[in-house]
Each structure stands twice: as structure tokens, then as C-alpha cells.
Amino acid sequence: MSQGPQPQLPSGLKRFVASPAGRAFIALLLVLVVGVVFNADQAFFKIGTHRDTLRQASVYGILACGMTLVIISGGIDLAVGSVLALVAVCGAKMAIHWGWSGWLVIPASLVVGAAAGGVSGVVTARLRVQPFIATLAMMVLARGAAKYASGGMKVSTAVQNADGTYRYVDVPALFRAIDTRILGGNLSMVTVIFLFCVAIAWIALSKHCWGRYLYAIGGNEESSRLSGVPVLAAKTCAYVASGMFAAVAGLCQAAQEQQGDPEAGAGYELIAIAMVVIGGTSLMGGRGGIGLTLLGVLTIGYLDKILSINAVPEAGRLMLTGIIIVAAVLTQRRNRT
Amino acid sequence: MTMTCNDRNSVMNQKTILTLAALSLAASLFNGCGKTDSAPPGGDAKTEAGGRAYTIGMSQCNLGEPWRVQMNADIRNAAEKHPGLKVVFKDAQNDTLKQRSHIEELVGSKVDLIIISPKEAQPLTEPVAKAMDAGIPVIVLDRRLLGDKYTCFIGADNKKIGKAAGEWIVKSLGGKGRVVELMGLMTSTPGQDRHSGFREGIAGSDIEIIFEADMKWLEPDARKEMESALSRFDKIDLVYAHNDPGAHGAYLAAKAAGRDGIKFVGIDALPQEGVAYVQQGILDATFQYPTGGAEAIEQALKILKGEPVPKETVLGTRLFDKSNVAQGGQELK
Numbered sequence: 001m002s003q004g005p006q007p008q009l010p011s012g013l014k015r016f017v018a019s020p021a022g023r024a025f026i027a028l029l030l031v032l033v034v035g036v037v038f039n040a041d042q043a044f045f046k047i048g049t050h051r052d053t054l055r056q057a058s059v060y061g062i063l064a065c066g067m068t069l070v071i072i073s074g075g076i077d078l079a080v081g082s083v084l085a086l087v088a089v090c091g092a093k094m095a096i097h098w099g100w101s102g103w104l105v106i107p108a109s110l111v112v113g114a115a116a117g118g119v120s121g122v123v124t125a126r127l128r129v130q131p132f133i134a135t136l137a138m139m140v141l142a143r144g145a146a147k148y149a150s151g152g153m154k155v156s157t158a159v160q161n162a163d164g165t166y167r168y169v170d171v172p173a174l175f176r177a178i179d180t181r182i183l184g185g186n187l188s189m190v191t192v193i194f195l196f197c198v199a200i201a202w203i204a205l206s207k208h209c210w211g212r213y214l215y216a217i218g219g220n221e222e223s224s225r226l227s228g229v230p231v232l233a234a235k236t237c238a239y240v241a242s243g244m245f246a247a248v249a250g251l252c253q254a255a256q257e258q259q260g261d262p263e264a265g266a267g268y269e270l271i272a273i274a275m276v277v278i279g280g281t282s283l284m285g286g287r288g289g290i291g292l293t294l295l296g297v298l299t300i301g302y303l304d305k306i307l308s309i310n311a312v313p314e315a316g317r318l319m320l321t322g323i324i325i326v327a328a329v330l331t332q333r334r335n336r337t
Numbered sequence: 338m339t340m341t342c343n344d345r346n347s348v349m350n351q352k353t354i355l356t357l358a359a360l361s362l363a364a365s366l367f368n369g370c371g372k373t374d375s376a377p378p379g380g381d382a383k384t385e386a387g388g389r390a391y392t393i394g395m396s397q398c399n400l401g402e403p404w405r406v407q408m409n410a411d412i413r414n415a416a417e418k419h420p421g422l423k424v425v426f427k428d429a430q431n432d433t434l435k436q437r438s439h440i441e442e443l444v445g446s447k448v449d450l451i452i453i454s455p456k457e458a459q460p461l462t463e464p465v466a467k468a469m470d471a472g473i474p475v476i477v478l479d480r481r482l483l484g485d486k487y488t489c490f491i492g493a494d495n496k497k498i499g500k501a502a503g504e505w506i507v508k509s510l511g512g513k514g515r516v517v518e519l520m521g522l523m524t525s526t527p528g529q530d531r532h533s534g535f536r537e538g539i540a541g542s543d544i545e546i547i548f549e550a551d552m553k554w555l556e557p558d559a560r561k562e563m564e565s566a567l568s569r570f571d572k573i574d575l576v577y578a579h580n581d582p583g584a585h586g587a588y589l590a591a592k593a594a595g596r597d598g599i600k601f602v603g604i605d606a607l608p609q610e611g612v613a614y615v616q617q618g619i620l621d622a623t624f625q626y627p628t629g630g631a632e633a634i635e636q637a638l639k640i641l642k643g644e645p646v647p648k649e650t651v652l653g654t655r656l657f658d659k660s661n662v663a664q665g666g667q668e669l670k
Binding site: 040041043046048049052055056059147152153154156157158160166168179181185253256257258261263264304305308309311313314 | 400401403406523548549550551553556557560561562564565567568569585586589593594595608609610613616617
């Protein structure tokens with residue numbers, strides 16, 4: 001009673017709560033509390049629910065890894081959803097129709113993603129087109145390429161013969177391997193792939209000079225150039241990396257659907273951006289990190305799952321998602337003092 | 338120095354944007370050309386009874402959906418059987434105004450008949466009426482227009498199909514069971530009709546809908562919703578999805594969870610999708626949502642020969658299940 005109006009927290013905890021990671025963590029905790037309260041007949045406490053949440057969030061999360069790199073460099077990549085579809089179609093063609101082994105399909109898919117990202121990167125960094133416009137163009141272009149490569153149909157295990165009849169081929173081993181579970185069925189393989197991507201992005205951002213360049217460019221591009229940062233190369237590489245992460249996401253998507261859908265991934269870029277921003281990475285560039293993105297991925301992933309297990313109707317879901325995103329961001333703001 | 342540098346860059350920016358715009362224009366033109374197909378090759382050949390060659394314009398609202406790709410394929414296949422019948426295909430890429438200008442183009446090039454699968458009713462009613470005024474008969478496929486200024490309408494009835502699915506489900510579950518319903522976009526008419534028809538079909542039975550969710554026609558969403566249903570309910574007898582990709586997504590979710598003994602029912606029955614799933618033992622049944630492509634060509638020929646056609650044709654559905662899929666399904670009245 002005789003103490004001041006503010007309850008005194010231990011200084012370590014206080015510092016954590018005030019840090020960006022602490023704020024993102026509180027947002028996640030808030031969502032988890034909602035889940036505990038609205039647990040849908042105990043469904044929220046089953047391990048399977050959490051495994052499925054992580055599986056569902058993984059494809060978005062992989063896109064968010066690339067998005068984090070690009071956003072930290074002060075850019076944005078709207079093309080990731082379309083590149084995902086392009087790689088899903090190409091990957092399915094290679095793996096299902098042509099029967100290539102995974103050792104060929106994976107590098108070939110990464111090349112497709114890197115090429116798409118490379119074009120965005122060159123147009124943005126070298127030709128100085130606004131990243132928003134350059135990647136918007138790539139978003140349209142890659143979607144068109146996906147439709148062209150697939151002939152407008154899903155690339156599935158029903159393969160059309162020359163005479164119009166269908167023959168059925170097995171789901172390729174690569175797809176089965178990606179859409180499997182480990183640890184006694186308690187962890188989806190795509191989640192492992194997602195965490196692997198997070199690790200790569202973390203090494204790039206925190207342990208490699210390229211990461212420091214990206215922060216510097218996002219902070220102030222002109223002064224980084226003057227202090228000798230290879231701006232062109234570093235920025236282009238960020239888009240190439242984003243394209244490659246989108247390629248990984250595309251293979252994961254195709255494996256989980258057992259087909260390459262040219263319409264896949266529409267709107268995923270916005271979810272990936274939301275995950276990055278909810279984590280606390282600044283859209284202005286220069287500030288943020290992959291750990292924050294991981295928290296953002298979990299926050300949105302759990303929110304989605306909680307609304308789903310409670311069978312909330314679509315209209316309510318959209319409104320609640322909007323409200324909770326704003327609430328999460330506001331929580332971050334209040335703790336900033 | 339900085340100024341000149343910036344100037345050069347801004348010029349470059351403009352150039353790049355212009356180039357991109359030109360490229361995308363070129364791409365869309367190329368795309369259009371690719372879609373404008375004619376059947377048979379050398380369409381001016383002599384023909385059919387009347388000895389006249391006919392050109393039919395087909396205005397498709399978008400080719401993003403496999404079902405519409407199938408509709409065009411059905412029209413092409415049916416037309417190929419009649420030498421001298423040439424079909425010009427247009428794809429409006431889900432743009433109402435583009436479809437409107439396609440109709441105007443077809444009228445301008447004086448085709449003998451127009452088949453339109455309209456994107457929406459209001460804005461396309463008038464262009465179709467103008468085509469009729471110009472003396473070109475118009476067959477409306479799948480979605481309706483306002484009023485009655487067209488030659489005839491051919492379409493399927495989602496409510497009837499939903500009802501047929503409901504009745505089949507009652508029969509195959511022996512009148513009672515716990516069912517999950519994965520709905521198509523519930524703000525769309527097909528989603529609403531496949532839902533209300535289904536509820537009509539199961540009315541009076543002891544079928545219990547334990548979980549329903551909007552999966553927006555999308556397979557990944559269906560898988561996600563099914564996972565939620567699986568973690569909430571230990572016993573599920575059947576999943577009814579408003580389209581085949583939805584049923585397929587639900588099947589993958591159940592299989593990943595190691596849950597057996599669940600039946601899966603879908604709608605649409607495209608050859609490479611739903612029918613293939615039934616053949617592979619993934620779905621237990623699927624109900625065809627017919628494209629009407631073949632029927633449109635049939636009626637077009639009658640119209641061109643001056644024979645009468647019904648103003649309205651409601652297509653029936655076909656059931657594909659394990660027992661009949663090899664024989665090409667079973668017609669339901």
C-alpha cells in the first residue's frame with residue numbers, strides 16, 4: 001500500500017516485458033489464454049490440436065521467414081503467394097508426372113523460386129523500381145506462369161493420356177516424406193521444415209555480415225552505400241532468398257495437397273506480412289528479427305485454430321481476427337513506455 | 338550530380354514501368370490468342386445437312402476454375418463432331434466489363450450464335466439483349482441473366498444436387514449418424530443451395546450435423562477445418578463437402594490422424610478430380626455438377642436449323658460411387 005502506484009517487477013522481467021520480444025510474447029500469451037477459456041470441449045488441450053496448429057501455420061511461416069529478410073531491408077515482397085503456386089505446379093509436374101526423384105525436384109524447385117526472386121530483386125535494386133510495384137508485377141507474372149505451366153488444371157495424380165482417358169500414378173515419395181509426422185506422430189514434418197527455415201534466417205540475420213547489411217540498408221540506404229555496404233547485391237539477395245523460401249513453401253503446399261494447384265497461395269503474402277508485423281518487425285525496415293516473426297507466426301496460427309475448433313462462422317471469424325490483431329498491436333504499444 | 342543521377346533514375350523508373358505494362362499487355366494478348374481456339378481445323382470446310390458453315394462465339398467468364406476449363410473442353414469436343422461448326426472461345430478472366438466487350442466483339446464479327454456463361458446478371462443482361470436485337474441467338478449457360486431476352490438457358494440446380502447428396506447419405510448411413518459438413522463459400526449461391534438442398538435431403542432422418550465450417554471451396558482450408566472437427570469429436574461417420582477438393586482435403590486430414598471408418602462425399606465430379614478420387618477409393622461418392630457444354634452445342638445446332646428449343650433446360654446430375662464409377666456413373670433424374 002505504501003509503495004508507488006506502479007508495482008515493481010524484478011528488473012530482468014521488466015526489461016523482457018519492455019523488449020520487442022517480450023511484447024510479441026505477451027500478444028501470443030493473450031491468444032493462448034483465449035484458447036484456454038474457449039477450449040471447445042477440451043479440444044484445445046489435446047496434443048493433436050497443437051500439432052495441427054503448427055502444421056497449418058508452417059507454410060505461412062516459411063513465407064514469413066523470407067518476408068522478414070525483405071522487410072528488414074526496407075522492402076516488401078508481394079510475389080511470395082504466386083511463387084508458391086508456380087513452384088507447387090512445377091514441383092508436382094516434376095515429381096508426379098515426370099517421376100523425378102526428390103534429389104532433383106528440390107534443387108530444381110529452389111532454382112525456380114530463386115529465379116523469380118532474382119528478377120524481383122534486380123528490378124528493385126538495380127532498376128530502382130519501388131519494391132511494392134516490382135513484386136506486384138512479379139505476383140501477376142508468376143501466377144500467369146503457374147497457370148501456363150499447369151494448363152489451367154491442377155497437376156494431380158490423375159494423369160491424362162493422349163486419348164483423353166486418365167491413368168493414376170502413386171503419390172511421389174518426396175510428397176509422402178514432406179507430409180509425414182515424426183516423434184510418434186506428434187510433430188508434422190512441415191513444421192520441422194519451417195523451424196529449419198527459421199534457423200537459416202536466424203543465422204543469416206544474426207551471424208552473417210549479410211544480415212548486418214540488410215539492417216543497415218533498411219535503416220538508411222544512402223548512408224550504408226556511403227559506408228561501403230554492397231547495397232545492390234545485399235538487396236537482390238534478400239529477394240532471391242525470399243523466392244527460395246517461397247519455393248520451399250510451394251513444395252510443402254503441393255505435398256500436403258498431393259497436387260500442384262495453380263490457384264494455391266492466393267492472399268498468403270498478406271498473411272505472411274501480418275505475421276512479420278505482429279511479431280514487431282518494423283515495416284519501415286532496419287528493425288526486427290526472425291525470433292519476433294516466429295512469435296508472430298504462432299500468434300496468428302493459434303488465433304486461426306482457436307476460431308476453427310470453436311466452429312465460429314466465417315463472418316465472426318473475420319471480425320474477431322481484425323479486433324484481436326489490433327488488440328495485440330496495442331498491447332505492444334502500451335508496454336513500450 | 339545527385340540531381341542528374343535521380344533524374345536518370347526516374348526516367349529509368351518510367352521506362353521500366355512502361356516496359357512492364359507493355360509486356361503484360363503483350364502477355365494478355367498472347368493469352369487471348371491462345372484461348373481463341375477453333376474446331377475443327379480449316380473451319381470453312383463444307384458441312385452438315387444445310388451445307389453451311391457456322392461460327393459460334395463462346396464467352397466464358399473465367400478459366401481459373403477447372404470446372405470452367407471442363408465446360409470449354411465439353412463444348413469443343415461436342416463441336417468437333419460436327420464438321421463446319423467453328424467455335425471461337427473468349428475468356429473474360431473474371432472481369433465483367435471484359436466479358437461485355439467480348440459479347441460486343443462477337444456481335445461485331447457477326448457470328449451465327451453466341452453461348453455465354455456470364456459472370457454476373459445485371460451488367461451482362463443488356464449486351465445480350467443487344468445481340469438478340471442484332472439477330473444473333475444467345476444461349477445462356479450456368480448462371481442466369483435478368484429478364485427473358487435470350488434464346489434459351491441451360492443450367493444445373495445446386496439445390497437438387499445437394500438434396501440428392503443428402504438422400505444418398507441417409508441411405509448409406511442407414512438413417513442415422515454423425516456428419517461433418519464442409520461448406521463452400523457461404524456468401525455464394527452455389528454454397529447456399531448445396532447447403533439448403535442437403536438439409537432438405539436429410540430432413541426427417543436421425544442424421545446429426547455435429548460440425549459445420551466454411552472452407553471457401555479451398556482444399557487447404559477444408560483440411561484445416563477437418564482437423565478441428567477430428568480433435569473435437571472421437572466419432573465421425575461421414576463428411577459431406579460442397580466440392581470434391583474439400584472432400585479430398587478432409588480425407589487427407591482423417592488419414593493423417595489415423596482415423597478410419599469415415600465416409601467422404603463431394604460434389605462436382607470432374608473427370609480428373611472427383612471421379613478420379615472415387616476411382617482411387619478416396620471418396621465414397623461424388624455428384625456431378627454438369628457443365629452443359631455438350632447440351633449447349635446440341636441446342637445451338639437446333640436453333641441454327643430453325644428448330645424449336647425449350648426456353649429453359651435444367652440438367653440432371655450423375656452419381657459416381659464405387660459400384661458404378663467404372664461404368665461412367667448413374668444418371669439421377
